[in-house]
Amino acid sequence: MRDDDHLAPLEGALDDEGLLFTRDDDAEALRITFKSEGDRYFVVGYRDDPNFVMIGSGWALAPDIDLRAATSLANALNVRKKFVKTAIWEEERDALFTVELCVENSEEIRSNFGRLLDALRDTAVEFFATIHDTNED
Amino acid sequence: MSVGGRIAQFIENEGHRVELSVVDDEQQLSELVFRTRGQTFSVAVSELEPNRFSLSTAYEIPDWVRERAHALDVLSDVEIEYPEARFMLAHDDTIFVVTVDYQATDEAAFIEHFWSVVARLRDAGTAAVERMVDRSESKAAADKFIRQFMKGDR
Numbered sequence: 455m456r457d458d459d460h461l462a463p464l465e466g467a468l469d470d471e472g473l474l475f476t477r478d479d480d481a482e483a484l485r486i487t488f489k490s491e492g493d494r495y496f497v498v499g500y501r502d503d504p505n506f507v508m509i510g511s512g513w514a515l516a517p518d519i520d521l522r523a524a525t526s527l528a529n530a531l532n533v534r535k536k537f538v539k540t541a542i543w544e545e546e547r548d549a550l551f552t553v554e555l556c557v558e559n560s561e562e563i564r565s566n567f568g569r570l571l572d573a574l575r576d577t578a579v580e581f582f583a584t585i586h587d588t589n590e591d
Numbered sequence: 592m593s594v595g596g597r598i599a600q601f602i603e604n605e606g607h608r609v610e611l612s613v614v615d616d617e618q619q620l621s622e623l624v625f626r627t628r629g630q631t632f633s634v635a636v637s638e639l640e641p642n643r644f645s646l647s648t649a650y651e652i653p654d655w656v657r658e659r660a661h662a663l664d665v666l667s668d669v670e671i672e673y674p675e676a677r678f679m680l681a682h683d684d685t686i687f688v689v690t691v692d693y694q695a696t697d698e699a700a701f702i703e704h705f706w707s708v709v710a711r712l713r714d715a716g717t718a719a720v721e722r723m724v725d726r727s728e729s730k731a732a733a734d735k736f737i738r739q740f741m742k743g744d745r
Binding site: 471472473474488489490491492493568571572 | 603604605606607608625626627628629631706709
């Protein structure tokens with residue numbers, strides 16, 4: 455483990471969860487990518503900001519999903535949800551679900567990592583269930 | 592590659608570490624163990640019956656509700672709600688195991704429904720734990736008894 459690898463404790467969290475992962479670091483950012491139940495997730499940290507950690511998942515929006523409805527739903531979820539921020543990237547037609555944290559050491563996240571993953575997963579499930587219902591109406 | 596090996600490969604491709612072990616050489620029975628959402632699950636696969644799979648997971652019974660009769664009552668109630676699930680007390684009634692036997696048309700069908708079977712198993716197990724912890728029903732039974740008792744003649 456390198457001194458500047460402040461995401462290393464999260465590899466332990468992924469081990470605790472029984473999940474496989476890969477690292478994809480570069481000069482500026484530290485990245486961990488992994489899957490859980492087939493869905494893709496990532497963890498990102500920045501070398502110049504070792505207190506910041508982002509855990510997230512990104513999903514492409516199907517062509518039939520109305521972007522205004524998606525943005526409105528994202529706002530509604532952001533008002534209500536703990537931890538998870540939902541963002542719509544209009545140009546990319548992506549929905550991004552992230553948890554952004556400020557920690558002294560990412561070891562602090564380890565014991566709550568499963569809960570944060572559940573929060574991300576549940577928010578994405580709720581977003582897509584609601585947006586598909588909206589589309590059908 | 593064996594059926595067990597292919598299922599293990601599928602689970603790994605979905606992002607999860609898998610331990611594959613042979614349980615019974617004669618029956619060509621193997622067990623795959625993996626974790627998801629903080630819970631350990633196992634899949635039993637027999638090469639002799641390649642379309643039949645058993646998924647199981649175990650839950651600890653909180654020690655303050657560890658009463659065999661109560662646990663059995665709860666498990667049989669929850670079995671009615673989840674008819675595909677079988678419950679069994681184990682380890683001196685300190686845990687219960689919930690199992691779903693899945694007969695697939697083929698391996699691909701099992702893989703297609705894999706995570707929904709896991710979710711169903713988790714729902715059944717969680718429902719049982721919640722029901723064990725929730726004593727409001729036994730309180731309701733006591734209230735009923737008291738009401739009937741108070742109606743007695745003198």
